[in-house]
Amino acid sequence: MFENARKFFHLSTAEVINPEAEKWHRQYRRTPDLWYLNQHARQLVFIADDFKRGHRRHELIEGQEPIHPSCYTADSFTCYKKDLGVHSFPLPFEKHIDFQIHGWYKPELARIQGELYALPSHFLWKVLDIEKENGLQFNRTRVSITVPWREVKYNIDPNVWVSKIPTISRDYIRTIRAWMYIARPEYWDDYVGVALGTRAVDLYEHDTPKDWIKKYYKF
Numbered sequence: 001m002f003e004n005a006r007k008f009f010h011l012s013t014a015e016v017i018n019p020e021a022e023k024w025h026r027q028y029r030r031t032p033d034l035w036y037l038n039q040h041a042r043q044l045v046f047i048a049d050d051f052k053r054g055h056r057r058h059e060l061i062e063g064q065e066p067i068h069p070s071c072y073t074a075d076s077f078t079c080y081k082k083d084l085g086v087h088s089f090p091l092p093f094e095k096h097i098d099f100q101i102h103g104w105y106k107p108e109l110a111r112i113q114g115e116l117y118a119l120p121s122h123f124l125w126k127v128l129d130i131e132k133e134n135g136l137q138f139n140r141t142r143v144s145i146t147v148p149w150r151e152v153k154y155n156i157d158p159n160v161w162v163s164k165i166p167t168i169s170r171d172y173i174r175t176i177r178a179w180m181y182i183a184r185p186e187y188w189d190d191y192v193g194v195a196l197g198t199r200a201v202d203l204y205e206h207d208t209p210k211d212w213i214k215k216y217y218k219f
Contacts, residue, residue, distance in 0.1 A: 030134040031125035043121050044178035045128070046073070046145050048114030049219055050089045060127050066115035072216055074144035074175055076109040079201040079217040080183075080192055090201050090219045091183040091192070107200035113218040116145060116178060128181070137188070138181040146212070147174045173212060 028034050037043065050057045053066070080091040095109050119128075124140070132138040151169040192198050201217045 028125055030129040030136075032135070034125050037121045037124055040121055042118045043124055044145075044176065045117045045119050045124070046071070046114050046143065046178040046180040047117055048073075048090065048092070048112045048217075049181070051128070052115055052219070055219075056086060057131065060131065061117070061119065061123060064117055064119055064123070067118050068116040068147050070113060071116050071145050071147045072114070072213060073112045073180070074146045075111070077112055077182075077217070078107050078109060079112060080107060080188075080198050081201045081219070082191070083199055090217070091188055091198070092180075092217075093183050093185060093188075108203070108215075110203055111146075111213060111216045113204070113216045116147065116176075124179070132181045134181070137184060139184055140179050141182050142177050143180045143182075144175050145178045145180075147176055148172070148212075149174065171210060171212065 031037065047066075049055070051061060052058060076095050077092045078095060080093070082089055082091055092112055128134075129140065132140070134140050148171045150171060153167045153169070155167075201219050203215045204218050205215055206213070
């Protein structure tokens, strides 16, 4: 059944005869793996753009809370920003991307900070894939995400005064796989440049140095 669905969503519009089927084909052309997504109730999605909390398009996933508020890509990216004022959004490119025509303007490689969500599968094909123009402007891709966490411990001996002072462990690291929307250089190549309002996303460092991460992009 799922194989038949997969083949259906790869049909060209000209091959679709039934009007209702044609409507579905147009609506879900940005999600060729819909047959796969619908086998799972939820999908892990790494969000590092204007869908984050406090940003313009977060309202489109309103009601969904991150399962981790601050995690990072395991790999480094080149991260530009399409500067449109309140409508700005980041353009993360895989590290090997090099825009030769703008060789004099190239942000450095760094990991990206974002939020990790477990979104209902339909949020991808009804909202994110359409808003991000999956397959045209961005590619929804599986990437490795570094999830840091700490343990908080208390001394359970009631006779020890310091039992009221918690002990916080060092950072522990877990790596998981999640979906991320990565900019397609074929689409954005001619847009990257100062003349078209594109610049680097701001880089940050933790106030307390961490041996597992240095600079990172944060939108």
